[in-house]
Amino acid sequence: MELRDTPEEWRVVATTTPFQGNKTSVRTDDVVMPDGTVARRDYQVHPGSVAIVALDDEDRVLLLKQYRHPVRQKLWEIPAGLLDVPGENPLHAAERELYEEAHVKAADWKVLTDVYTTPGGCDEAVRIFLARDLSEAEGERFEVSEEEADMELARVPLTELVRRVLAGDVHNNCLVVGVLSLMAARTGDGVDALRPADSPWPARPFES
Known part of the structure; x- marks a missing residue:
């Protein structure tokens, strides 16, 4: 098998x-x-999405808190967004989302995992990246609107975030999958063994 x-x-x-x-x-x-x-x-x-576990040099994960109307809650999440253009390189989309939502850039990128969020009722595919070597982006901040205008940003230690996941305190699927995947990678073959950021993605093929 x-x-x-x-x-x-x-x-x-x-x-x-x-x-x-x-x-x-x-x-x-x-x-x-x-x-x-x-x-x-x-x-x-669904066009597909990207999400980013952005880890700083103090082992903290960049989070944002945003209102999600379908569940009537403000959820702690990792930066994420849609693939706006068919065939868009997911790494480029992830870099854009990290800049727009947090005004942050990263020098080191890896693929953490690829998931279908709810394959029984939706064809959404998400690629979750690990972004490291973070720094503040240059230029003016991206002007956000609608729900994003009310976002709260935070950096939370990875170990504390794992505890919150297992306690049922945070529920966003990309956050949960991304954080636990990072911990699994660390206790397994190591983060350096993760796939390169431009690895093929059969669920949403793209050109480099």
Whole structure:
């Protein structure tokens, strides 16, 4: 048995798009099951995202707190954002998000992990980066708006953040996956063994 996800596509006999939003849409597919029956599946079509565990030289993770209307909570999160352009290099998107949300740049980048957030109902794929050797970005700060205008920034020690994750105090999926992946990398083969920042990403192919 090979412990690796593999591509597979079951036959679709009909498809519609009942909703089209600014960034995402909802698709309805009639999918042929292995026994020959047809089942209807509704799911969100998503451009994909990047997220960044930005670790400073004091072993603190850069966090932001932002209102998330669907869950009616202000959540502690790591910097993240959509892939704005099809085929966009995810590293470039991550660099942009780190600058826009925190006015920070990083000299050292690695891929922590790649995930599908909710594959039962959405095709969103997220690449989570580890960014190190942080410094303040040059120039004026990016002008934020809407929910981002109310963001709170903090730097939290990694060990404290892990405790908060396991205590159920923080719930953002990219934060949870990213922080625990970083701890696993440290106790495993080490951070230097992580994939390069420009590693292929089959879920969202890109050009360098």
